[in-house]
Amino acid sequence: MVDPARSVQPPPPPPLTDEEYAKFCEFFYRKTGIQFQDNKKYYVERRLVERMTKTGSSCFRDYFTMVRFQVSGEELQSLVNTMTVNETYFFREDYQFVALVEGMLPELVRGRSPRQPLRLWSVPCSSGEEPYSIALSILERWDQADHWDIEIHASDIDSRILAEAQAGVFGARSLSRVPRQYLEKYFVSLGDGSYRICDDLRQSIDFSLVNIVDPVQAKRFRDVDVIFCRNLLIYFDDVGRRETVETLYEILVPGGYVCLGHSESMSRMTSLFVPRKFGDTIVYQKPQEKAP
Amino acid sequence: MALVKANPPGIPAVGDGKPTPDGPASGLPPLIETGPSVEDLLAALDAEESTTRRSAARALATHPEAAMALCDRVEIERSPSVRVVLFTTLIRLQSPEIAARLAGLLRSEDVALRNGAIEALQEMPAAVAPSLRALLADPDSDVRLFAVNILGALCHESAPEWLVEVIASEPHVNVCAAAVDALAEVGRPEAVPALQALRARFPDEPFMTFAIDTAVRRIEGR
Amino acid sequence: MTEAPPREASAARPARRVLVIDDGITMRLFYRSVLEAAGFHVEEATNGVEGYEKALADPFDLLIVDINMPKMDGFTMLRAIRRDRAVLGVPAVTISTEADPADARRALEAGANYYLVKPVAPDLLTEVARLMTGGPA
Incomplete structure (x- = not known):
């Protein structure tokens, strides 16, 4: 977690490369069944960067390793929560x-x-x-x-x-x-x-x-x-x-x-x-x- | 009106307070309602009806002492749906002993049974770890391949390191290919020299060259 | 993730559609690169259930099916597809890691039209895909 008391914020994590994006999508799909199209990169990336900042990860590689090997699956769950919009209305789908x-x-x-x-x-x-x-x-x-x-x-x-x-x-x-x-x-x-x-x-x-x-x-x-x-x-x-x-x-x-x-x-x-x-x-x- | 409001047997309407006891079972056996003994549940694993066997397999998830009997059953169970439930229960009960028994199924000629075992083992990282070394050194290249498949999906921090060991020493092209595939997801930069060395071992295999290029790109993220 | 595949192999005929069903990411990308270079349109699925779903959702001219896959293996998927009126006629090639004659027999019994062994040479894959789909010219 980022310490709010610190006067200097760490720099935001760098954006994802196409290879990193592809790797993430494949992993996320395998674990959750949720599939993102290529045109969702901006949406997915913004939320990933948000989670990376929250967890204090300095780059995608560190963050991915954490999610991939975390036994509790807690961070994956946080990702699912941020990636999904839970709204309901009549005749949805x-x-x-x-x-x-x-x-x-x-x-x-x-x-x-x-x-x-x-x-x-x-x-x-x-x-x-x-x-x-x-x-x-x-x-x-x-x-x-x-x-x-x-x-x-x-x-x-x-x-x-x-x-x-x-x-x-x-x-x-x-x-x-x-x-x-x-x-x-x-x-x-x-x-x-x-x-x-x-x-x-x-x-x-x-x-x-x-x-x-x-x-x-x-x-x-x-x-x-x-x-x-x-x-x-x-x-x-x-x-x-x-x-x-x-x-x-x-x-x-x-x-x-x-x-x-x-x-x-x-x-x-x-x-x-x-x-x-x-x-x-x-x-x-x-x-x-x-x-x- | 076509819509009718009816509470199926045993479903209390909201606000009823306490749940009503189940009526006469109309499909599910009365096993769980009466709190059957482990002996009853184990006997039910061999019941005629697949519904009864599934129900017993599910209920045994809180009985670690049933582990070996469940392993015995999964080896002979013919019904795909019962198998699925047996594997789920074994995942819940996971232990090195269960993992060792399931590892034995990697030699099965029954592809569906084998894959069920592989998937179950992927869900028990701590339990399967002690068996993996031996599986990765098995004389049968198919068994080694399945061990790499398990390793590739495993939530175990030594997995990347073990995969690097595989590509450094494994003679069989398909086992190496499976390890390269897994490294594309979990590999760290330390794996790149080993991947480059592997390229030299299979220079005439277009697939291997392609897979290594892909894995290196994924690891380096560019 | 990957380049947009060529929609048309020629002005006269749309590209033949191939569904590659394999749990290995490098394997899928390899088949894709080889088949797209030969003018096929390629889609991917990562296990037997997903392969079955995609084959139902859109028409394909050829399925390329791995045997050992999680959730549903290639044999089980082929048997299910061959029973389903909606998709039973689509040609299928299985690709196995085992060069075991018994495995080849099992593949054909499950409903495969052709059987290949890994690692597959690019030329052979293209040739078989052409043979099974009657194109692209």
Whole structure:
């Protein structure tokens, strides 16, 4: 750490060469599954220099060696935190909701008894934009919605954010991608630019406080058809990620799907799932295991 | 309305206070709920159902005394998903004894099993270190290659030094190539003379020349 | 990171697309430099799962597949691809470190169309890639 009492600040670390940038990107991708394009160099570099300054590293080489060999993985975690923007709004990464109603759900109901409900789980659900987007997508964009009982479960580890999700009040920024006709049909204007989602919709979603890392808590979910688990696994270390992915696998029905964030990929985590392409997005399917 | 609110068995709604006990198991075996003994879990490792075996393998992650039984099981387990969970548990329980057992799997003809072992060993730097010397000196060049693959991803500060030792003495071109590949990420400037010397040992191998150039560029950062 | 690959091998025909799947960074860059010099468009994947994902996401004319890779090995990936209607027809060459005839048989059984042994000579790689893709001329 830089000592604030020192009168002379050390010089800022020199900028990264292309080779250093490439080396960092490959390592970061291998560890986290997060991929940066070449045009992100400025963005990545600024944040790297910030971390280098904070840790008192004089050059990229020293800093990289520290991150690469740190057993606790603490600095890698700090990097993930600075490199990722954790924002949520309605219909974020909408192509995945399109893939849900056009690809995954039609496939899941093929040959299914109408008495068997479809079970969807949003985890972490944060302030609720994701589970409500799932609900709106199903009601407005899936022509078979009325033929099925559909359960939407939404969980988060943070009780305050979960209370916000249940309250269902959203500001203009969060609602910017919600079509006007949805706003009129499913929301109540509160007058100050914010809207509250209608009671019917709020009450149709089952919110619960769950720490997905705790297998006993997670195990209460079972036979789930689709899990939305976006931008969560990047925050775990290697073993924690393995275990959490295995938990998701256990919770899904055979043939069920996991949807990850757009910069994430299962390919850095596990071979348990089969990638499937629906429209423009790749999702991950639990195979029907043949051998017992 | 198409959306129905339903709590699946055992899921308490928010604000319920205490969790409700699980109802009759509809898929998962009752193993964990009742706090089974290690003996029960070990027996369940050989169960018919892969779900039961996975569940037992996961639950054994808090039982170091089960380590050797888990190693026995991973050697014969056929289901890829159960294997994955067994390896995760062995990573959790990591010890030099487990590492030594997993090192034995580097000789397996089953590529998926072998790679599972390599990945698990990469996650246990302190435990695998004592086995690595012997693996790097193994008469079988494939085993040496896999040892270099482990070393290359290992979070161990001696790794760069050991990789330099490999390229200084290793006779097999593919093992050297794997070490050069690893040095492109973890190598320090001290590795450059050894890389240059290696170039002279394989002058007719275009790939080796290319790989060494790449590694040196990466190490020097230009 | 790397130069933009030539999009067009000739005015008449777009460059053949090759997906290189190998966990070694120097290996991927080597295949890339050799194949781009011969007019191919090259993309990379670092293990079998990622290779499968990329093969699904975009069409390729050829897969070059390493055998020993983390998460999913080359054999397992090929078997999965050969079962998947979306990608089952794409030609694949495996590249192994083992010059073992049993390994060659396993590669072909898993669904490879051709089998090479490391280290691969640049000319041989180019020739095989041309043979398998019917181009570039």
